[in-house]
Amino acid sequence: xxxxxxxxxxxxxxxxxxxxxxxxxxxxxxxxxxxxxxxxxxxxxxxxxxxxxxxxxxxxxxxxxxxxxxxxxxxxxxxxxxxxxxxxxxxxxxxxxxxxxxxxxxxxxxxxxxxxxxxxxxxxxxxxxxxxxxxxxxxxxxxxxxxxxxxxxxxxxxxxxxxxxxxxxxxxxxxxxxxxxxxxxxxxxxxxxxxxxxxxxxxxxxxxxxxxxxxxxxx
Numbered sequence: 179x180x181x182x183x184x185x186x187x188x189x190x191x192x193x194x195x196x197x198x199x200x201x202x203x204x205x206x207x208x209x210x211x212x213x214x215x216x217x218x219x220x221x222x223x224x225x226x227x228x229x230x231x232x233x234x235x236x237x238x239x240x241x242x243x244x245x246x247x248x249x250x251x252x253x254x255x256x257x258x259x260x261x262x263x264x265x266x267x268x269x270x271x272x273x274x275x276x277x278x279x280x281x282x283x284x285x286x287x288x289x290x291x292x293x294x295x296x297x298x299x300x301x302x303x304x305x306x307x308x309x310x311x312x313x314x315x316x317x318x319x320x321x322x323x324x325x326x327x328x329x330x331x332x333x334x335x336x337x338x339x340x341x342x343x344x345x346x347x348x349x350x351x352x353x354x355x356x357x358x359x360x361x362x363x364x365x366x367x368x369x370x371x372x373x374x375x376x377x378x379x380x381x382x383x384x385x386x387x388x389x390x391x392x393x394x395x396x397x
């Protein structure tokens with residue numbers, strides 16, 4: 179069974195997907211980690227993000243692997259564990275440069291489908307319902323008011339000792355929303371058959387409980 183979850187940054191989809199996978203005994207797929215992994219590789223070897231030919235060559239030479247275990251999700255690039263490194267601000271700030279490229283997205287879609295083959299999975303990202311798993315057993319679109327999403331993101335940053343101003347976080351999310359929804363390849367959008375959930379006034383446990391009920395009620 180494949181459960182696909184899409185939504186903008188800060189909507190709570192990562193936390194919900196992890197919780198849902200744990201409750202159901204499914205495997206969790208963080209699709210964004212794959213894009214982060216390649217962004218890390220390009221950044222680490224010094225390939226300019228505007229050099230499409232260089233990025234394509236690098237992508238063809240790069241091995242990205244995700245392992246799921248009781249210890250959580252671990253990400254490897256060419257055999258190197260980069261699970262922590264891909265969460266650095268320098269990666270977050272530059273991921274959009276590679277995630278908007280068609281050849282990168284095609285490669286990641288293949289990796290994501292290969293990862294899901296033969297598994298019961300909860301996959302979250304921006305194009306899980308629209309591109310990667312259009313025939314998913316259950317499609318979910320999560321959203322929240324941007325002010326609430328900014329509060330959540332700001333709280334995460336403070337936990338990581340990042341003193342970003344809340345207004346800057348709102349601006350950053352607005353820019354990310356615009357980039358994600360207007361990019362030429364696989365833009366973020368809600369498909370008609372996705373269950374819509376506004377998480378603005380819900381905590382993580384409440385979101386998972388609603389999703390569990392929705393999945394069990396679905397044919």
